[in-house]
Amino acid sequence: MKIFKLISLREYSLFFWIILISILGILTSTIYSKNKDDQLEKIESTLENIYLKKILKEITENLEPRFTTMDYKTTTGDTHQSIINNLEINKKEKKLLLDTILKNKSLKILKVNQKFIFKFDNLLDQKVIEFRIEKDKKNEIIFKKDLSSNTFVSREIEKNFEKKLVYKETIITNSLYNSALNLGIKPNIIIEFARLYGFQVDFQRDIWKNDSFQIIYEEFINENNKVVDTGEIIFANLNLQNTDLQLYKYEYEKNKIDYFDENGKSIRKTLMKTPINGARLSSSYGKRKHPILGYTKMHTGTDFAAPMGTPIMASGDGKVTKAGWCGGGGNCVKIRHNTTYQTVYAHMSKFGRGIKKGARVKQGQIIGYVGSTGLSTGPHLHYEVIENGRKINSQKLKLPSGKILKGNDRKEFEVSKIKIDVLKSNLISQLN
Numbered sequence: 409m410k411i412f413k414l415i416s417l418r419e420y421s422l423f424f425w426i427i428l429i430s431i432l433g434i435l436t437s438t439i440y441s442k443n444k445d446d447q448l449e450k451i452e453s454t455l456e457n458i459y460l461k462k463i464l465k466e467i468t469e470n471l472e473p474r475f476t477t478m479d480y481k482t483t484t485g486d487t488h489q490s491i492i493n494n495l496e497i498n499k500k501e502k503k504l505l506l507d508t509i510l511k512n513k514s515l516k517i518l519k520v521n522q523k524f525i526f527k528f529d530n531l532l533d534q535k536v537i538e539f540r541i542e543k544d545k546k547n548e549i550i551f552k553k554d555l556s557s558n559t560f561v562s563r564e565i566e567k568n569f570e571k572k573l574v575y576k577e578t579i580i581t582n583s584l585y586n587s588a589l590n591l592g593i594k595p596n597i598i599i600e601f602a603r604l605y606g607f608q609v610d611f612q613r614d615i616w617k618n619d620s621f622q623i624i625y626e627e628f629i630n631e632n633n634k635v636v637d638t639g640e641i642i643f644a645n646l647n648l649q650n651t652d653l654q655l656y657k658y659e660y661e662k663n664k665i666d667y668f669d670e671n672g673k674s675i676r677k678t679l680m681k682t683p684i685n686g687a688r689l690s691s692s693y694g695k696r697k698h699p700i701l702g703y704t705k706m707h708t709g710t711d712f713a714a715p716m717g718t719p720i721m722a723s724g725d726g727k728v729t730k731a732g733w734c735g736g737g738g739n740c741v742k743i744r745h746n747t748t749y750q751t752v753y754a755h756m757s758k759f760g761r762g763i764k765k766g767a768r769v770k771q772g773q774i775i776g777y778v779g780s781t782g783l784s785t786g787p788h789l790h791y792e793v794i795e796n797g798r799k800i801n802s803q804k805l806k807l808p809s810g811k812i813l814k815g816n817d818r819k820e821f822e823v824s825k826i827k828i829d830v831l832k833s834n835l836i837s838q839l840n
């Protein structure tokens with residue numbers, strides 16, 4: 409939900425920046441025409457000043473436009489209440505919205521991927537002036553605020569849209585976002601794409617020039633052949649340094665949709681709590697007396713005692729950022745999984761095959777073997793989970809579980825996958 413808000417703010421701050429840059433431009437050119445180069449240098453160095461940059465950043469981030477909108481698409485586990493609760497409005501207004509929605513019988517059952525659009529007037533005490541809820545792909549209900557009675561008036565409208573499947577592919581030249589925009593892909597879809605890959609890719613660091621992507625998604629076209637809405641991503645492939653990261657949309661239960669890789673593994677991956685088989689937890693996260701140093705120290709990881717040479721697995725997909733000597737940690741491996749999570753594995757006797765800085769690893773891949781290198785009293789794995797730069801207790805980690813399709817589910821997924829692959833070839837042949 410936050411993402412949409414950020415975008416509207418960013419657009420606003422861009423506007424602010426344009427004004428600021430033009431003022432500075434005028435200022436600079438005036439001074440330049442009057443004075444010599446040293447004046448210009450002064451201005452440049454002022455602009456480079458980190459403190460000033462920080463202040464400007466704060467100013468731009470604190471500006472908020474009067475009217476904002478927020479789109480939300482329901483996912484598994486949402487309730488009307490949870491959706492309303494996530495809005496930044498007061499309690500009284502939350503109750504009013506919820507009562508209004510629940511009064512409408514056709515909205516009682518919440519479906520996955522149901523679209524909600526809220527419009528806010530940020531000057532008002534009760535901010536929501538209008539909201540729309542999609543009943544199905546053809547109909548939506550609009551609720552307009554009657555300010556005098558402080559109630560919402562609703563009406564149902566029919567959307568007469570045609571669904572079209574679109575295929576796009578490109579090589580990433582600048583940023584993923586720009587490359588996608590240049591192809592005419594709507595921001596909604598780009599955000600969804602980034603969200604889906606967020607479990608395995610760090611968009612700021614993992615995308616390189618000449619990486620590429622392919623995508624199939626739905627568009628809704630009105631009678632004038634204009635795109636009025638986007639639907640869902642059906643398929644995507646992100647090729648990073650010649651590794652394909654594919655995802656297929658699949659409805660694994662009625663109204664339960666998820667995205668799976670080509671092997672039927674959900675892309676919503678959790679990190680493993682125990683990245684080693686047959687080990688015993690020997691020291692947990694928290695304060696303890698250090699076995700070698702002797703004094704009480706915070707233990708920022710979890711220790712698993714295991715025989716020398718026991719394979720250690722990558723606890724999630726990601727990229728190796730270190731495979732080398734870590735001082736007290738001995739031979740250690742560090743993996744960045746996404747923007748939020750990193751994991752560290754210490755005291756290894758040796759590294760797994762091909763494990764070096766920059767290597768991409770899959771969950772469960774062997775990255776090294778248990779040892780007792782560094783400050784260690786005996787063979788064990790010291791495992792750390794870092795969340796947003798902070799070390800956290802891996803045993804209390806709460807992440808969505810990585811579903812793996814099995815048996816009949818897997819068979820049905822394979823059929824659905826083949827259908828998508830055929831669809832993809834058809835769409836590609838239409839391009840040529």
Ligand SMILES: [Zn+2]
Binds near residue numbers: 707711
């Ligand atoms: Zn430890």
